[in-house]
Amino acid sequence: MENKNKYWKGLEELNNDPKFVAAKKNEFAQGIPLEEVLTDSDGEMQSNRRDFLKYFGFSISAVALAACNNIPVKNAIPYIVKPENITPGVPNWYATTCGACSTGCSILVKTREGRPVKIEGNADSPVFKGGVCATGHASLLGLYDNERLKAPRKDANESTWETVDADIKKALSSAKNIRIVSGTITSPSTKKIISEFTVKYPSTKVVGYEAISYAALIEANKRAFGKAVVPSYNFDKAKVIVSFGADFLGTWISPVEYTKAWAKNRKAEDKKMSRHLHFESNLSLTGSNADYRFPIKPSMEGAVLLSIYNKIAASTGAPTFSVPTIEVALNSIDLTAKELLAAKGQSLVVSGSNNLDNQLLVAAINGLLGNIGSTVDLDNYSNQVSGDDAAFEALVKLLLINLI
Numbered sequence: 001m002e003n004k005n006k007y008w009k010g011l012e013e014l015n016n017d018p019k020f021v022a023a024k025k026n027e028f029a030q031g032i033p034l035e036e037v038l039t040d041s042d043g044e045m046q047s048n049r050r051d052f053l054k055y056f057g058f059s060i061s062a063v064a065l066a067a068c069n070n071i072p073v074k075n076a077i078p079y080i081v082k083p084e085n086i087t088p089g090v091p092n093w094y095a096t097t098c099g100a101c102s103t104g105c106s107i108l109v110k111t112r113e114g115r116p117v118k119i120e121g122n123a124d125s126p127v128f129k130g131g132v133c134a135t136g137h138a139s140l141l142g143l144y145d146n147e148r149l150k151a152p153r154k155d156a157n158e159s160t161w162e163t164v165d166a167d168i169k170k171a172l173s174s175a176k177n178i179r180i181v182s183g184t185i186t187s188p189s190t191k192k193i194i195s196e197f198t199v200k201y202p203s204t205k206v207v208g209y210e211a212i213s214y215a216a217l218i219e220a221n222k223r224a225f226g227k228a229v230v231p232s233y234n235f236d237k238a239k240v241i242v243s244f245g246a247d248f249l250g251t252w253i254s255p256v257e258y259t260k261a262w263a264k265n266r267k268a269e270d271k272k273m274s275r276h277l278h279f280e281s282n283l284s285l286t287g288s289n290a291d292y293r294f295p296i297k298p299s300m301e302g303a304v305l306l307s308i309y310n311k312i313a314a315s316t317g318a319p320t321f322s323v324p325t326i327e328v329a330l331n332s333i334d335l336t337a338k339e340l341l342a343a344k345g346q347s348l349v350v351s352g353s354n355n356l357d358n359q360l361l362v363a364a365i366n367g368l369l370g371n372i373g374s375t376v377d378l379d380n381y382s383n384q385v386s387g388d389d390a391a392f393e394a395l396v397k398l399l400l401i402n403l404i
Helices: 016-027 051-065 134-144 161-174 187-199 215-225 253-266 298-316 329-342 356-368 389-401
Strands: 093-097 104-114 115-121 177-182 204-209 230-233 240-244 276-279 292-295 345-351 376-382
Touching: 115 134, 177 389, 187 204, 204 230, 204 389, 215 230, 215 356, 240 298, 276 329, 292 329, 298 329, 298 356, 329 345, 345 356
Parallel strands: 177 204, 240 276, 240 345, 276 292
Antiparallel strands: 093 104, 104 115, 230 376
């Protein structure tokens, strides 16, 4: 079978770069006159034996001469005073925190002569237990990205740090209201710098903003338990896990930490293997690994949560809501309620919704089941996500007023 695949030695050959084309033409000092030896049609000989041997000998000599061309010389410059912790050819490993997202996984970075070349999870971490996500591994490539900005920009033009710093200092000196808009900050050094900045400019306020907001989860815990925090979820202590659109194995809050804890009780040979039920609209990594996956519309999540709450409340003697209880395919609501009641105190319900009512129902269900303090830890809470939607909306309104 004829192979029709075409391969290139690099992007230069693929894009027919002028320099590559010129270098390719000059590979041999003189062209190899094969057209004088072979016909165009069948590749048959059209010269005598002596001419063929002459041309063949020339081609072999040309190839040998081409292979002897000089290549660019790269000099290895030795250290005049060698750093104590660097030995050429021997890599060094440094423990640090991944900054690719707000999760902040503990990682080890492999370096060669000061250049990071590999990222691995830190097995000594009691939280992440040697895990690191694909985003953390890929963050290394950002260090060698030639498209990164090499200087600050002002008014869409390249500027210098001296010019930009001078303009910012001038603006700060006359500013009455200063706002720092930032995502989740987990670095103690960064927090200290912001604190010092706030002391110098007392009108400064930090406004937290997250592209994927968890403000409803934080507010729900504040109203239900008096603590405006994101709890630590102990998936390893849960015999039954019910998730409503929370992709905790892939993207939700701390997937590396949750994956390690979730996998601990998911061994097939273990007779006490945990149960995992998942409600979602689109297929996710977590949903594909659940024991039961129930597809529902996003608009149905509140009604499903309310129905599950009513069933659990009726069985535990708690007050119920005076609304009709619904059921979806495969009697999933009834099945979920029975599974949760059978594992009271050792179950866990989570939701990825940023709807306050939904998060309040989740908090109420976990409270009825006695999960607070066991699988839901509000004391040793997570600092991996923050953000205040109300504060950000107030900032937007303030900006609009000033613009008007």
